Amino acid sequence: xxxxxxxxxxxxxxxxxxxxxxxxxxxxxxxxxxxxxxxxxxxxxxxxxxxxxxxxxxxxxxxxxxxxxxxxxxxxxxxxxxxxxxxxxxxxxxxxx
Numbered sequence: 805x806x807x808x809x810x811x812x813x814x815x816x817x818x819x820x821x822x823x824x825x826x827x828x829x830x831x832x833x834x835x836x837x838x839x840x841x842x843x844x845x846x847x848x849x850x851x852x853x854x855x856x857x858x859x860x861x862x863x864x865x866x867x868x869x870x871x872x873x874x875x876x877x878x879x880x881x882x883x884x885x886x887x888x889x890x891x892x893x894x895x896x897x898x899x900x901x
Contacts, residue, residue: 805834854894
């Protein structure tokens, strides 16, 4: 699933003034939306492991890659760099509680 967080998103003015970065919680929200798209509503969840490897800037396209099935999924969020190579934004696991 691909997504872009636009420059007008309400989370950006305070994160961070003068150099906005997409907050990790917004990135994880897109991961959860990707899981729900394929598996329906999730209910209570745990995030046993989440790592943020590089920033995602407003307007940058990113994609969520998923592995697994209920009750546990592994994810990666990737964005392209100037040369077109994939850059890891975040990775981790989502599990049903």
